[in-house]
Amino acid sequence: MHAGSTTRRSLLAMLGSGLGLALVGCAPQAAGGAMLSNVGRAGSGRRADDDGFHGGEQPAPEPAASNAEPPQSPPAPEPPAKPRRPTLDLPARTPGAETGSAFLERTEGLGRAAMDEAVAQAILEGNVPDYLRTLAPIRLEARGLVATLHVACDYLAIGSDDDFVRMPMTAAAAQRIANRLGATLPTPKLVDTIYEHAEVRLPPSFIEGGPTEGTLADYALHHRKLETHRLRGGHPLGVLTAGHKKDIVLCERLVERPDRVAIYGWHRRAGDVIQPVSTLHSCRYADYSHGVRLVDQRLEVGGELLRLSDALRDPEWAWLLSSEGPLSVTAYPTTLPDYDGRGRTKRRKNASRAKKKG
Numbered sequence: 455m456h457a458g459s460t461t462r463r464s465l466l467a468m469l470g471s472g473l474g475l476a477l478v479g480c481a482p483q484a485a486g487g488a489m490l491s492n493v494g495r496a497g498s499g500r501r502a503d504d505d506g507f508h509g510g511e512q513p514a515p516e517p518a519a520s521n522a523e524p525p526q527s528p529p530a531p532e533p534p535a536k537p538r539r540p541t542l543d544l545p546a547r548t549p550g551a552e553t554g555s556a557f558l559e560r561t562e563g564l565g566r567a568a569m570d571e572a573v574a575q576a577i578l579e580g581n582v583p584d585y586l587r588t589l590a591p592i593r594l595e596a597r598g599l600v601a602t603l604h605v606a607c608d609y610l611a612i613g614s615d616d617d618f619v620r621m622p623m624t625a626a627a628a629q630r631i632a633n634r635l636g637a638t639l640p641t642p643k644l645v646d647t648i649y650e651h652a653e654v655r656l657p658p659s660f661i662e663g664g665p666t667e668g669t670l671a672d673y674a675l676h677h678r679k680l681e682t683h684r685l686r687g688g689h690p691l692g693v694l695t696a697g698h699k700k701d702i703v704l705c706e707r708l709v710e711r712p713d714r715v716a717i718y719g720w721h722r723r724a725g726d727v728i729q730p731v732s733t734l735h736s737c738r739y740a741d742y743s744h745g746v747r748l749v750d751q752r753l754e755v756g757g758e759l760l761r762l763s764d765a766l767r768d769p770e771w772a773w774l775l776s777s778e779g780p781l782s783v784t785a786y787p788t789t790l791p792d793y794d795g796r797g798r799t800k801r802r803k804n805a806s807r808a809k810k811k812g
Contacts, residue, residue: 540589540604540750543635545580547614552581554613554621554677558670566738567790570627576612577631583611583618585691589750592644592651594774601774602754603762605640605648608695609745615691619677620745625702625715625737628746629786637748638762638785641704642718642731643777644749649696649721654689656680656698658720658728658743665741672742697721699745700729704766705776707733708783713791715739738790 552560561572589604610631611618625639632638640648649655659679665672680698689695700719708716711733720728720743729743753760755771763784765771772780 541587544582544587547580547582553617554619555617557612558619558674562670570624573621573623574627574630577610578634581612583613583615585615586611590694592647596773599774604750606748607692609699609747619673622673622740622742622744623746624740624790625786626788626790628702630788632748635748636751638751639702639704640747640749641776644775645701645703645719650724651694652696653693654695656683656695661742676742700743702744702746704781704784705731706778706781713737717744
């Protein structure tokens with residue numbers, strides 16, 4: 455019995471010793487594991503319980519930061535720019551240049567040739583309102599042909615946007631200006647086409663008693679009447695405007711009457727003009743009702759450019775521009791013939807009375 459007791463006590467002691475080792479061995483492992491875990495998470499800058507993790511399987515490690523920029527979507531394409539419309543090839547208007555009213559005051563009393571010279575000089579030096587410089591497109595169609603040309607949005611004027619006057623002149627002065635600016639004068643058909651395309655149609659305005667010679671009062675009076683109509687209608691400057699002047703035109707009648715000016719226009723409505731084509735007046739003549747509208751020489755046909763004066767002589771293309779077909783005369787002389795003293799004597803009316811009635 456004593457031996458057996460001793461044997462059981464020895465066995466228990468051995469088991470206890472082994473269990474103690476096992477328990478002691480577990481504690482360091484658990485502590486060590488917890489420390490490694492905390493160190494590893496401390497290195498991430500976060501505590502283990504920051505994201506609700508309190509044991510069990512650890513979350514996957516966060517990916518290492520990258521210095522590469524994230525991919526960016528390409529910028530949206532810009533809308534295509536609108537094509538720039540042609541402009542009159544004129545110098546910029548000089549600051550302090552004469553206004554339209556000042557020009558009329560300075561040139562009052564000049565003879566026809568001297569007046570033409572003053573008008574041409576002012577325009578070619580750039581004393582033209584800004585609104586008048588950009589040309590307007592016109593689409594032409596005839597006999598299966600299609601083309602585009604550009605025309606002045608209004609009649610030639612002198613001065614600033616705030617103080618200008620639409621300026622009558624002889625055909626010689628008009629042609630001289632047109633030649634310098636790469637332009638020409640319209641035909642009656644083009645005058646009609648421009649009126650049909652016009653955004654603003656101003657009515658014809660008369661001066662009681664008709665035009666007078668030897669004074670510029672009619673020019674100023676008629677201009678005021680036109681501006682009154684424009685402003686009452688709320689119409690802006692710089693848009694294609696027609697109907698308010700008779701045009702100096704190119705036509706076949708000039709073959710027989712080369713010493714005359716051809717005029718046409720003053721539309722009441724499309725297809726209805728007050729002034730049919732007339733070559734009654736001498737080429738030295740101009741009055742308040744006359745206007746000069748420039749037409750760009752570049753005629754656009756199927757992506758190609760033709761010279762308008764050449765097209766006017768062409769048996770095919772001329773029909774786009776002229777109801778008469780090809781023209782023999784596509785420009786006026788640029789100098790005036792000497793005055794021979796002949797011609798009608800115009801009645802001079804009282805200018806102040808005309809102003810009151812206007």
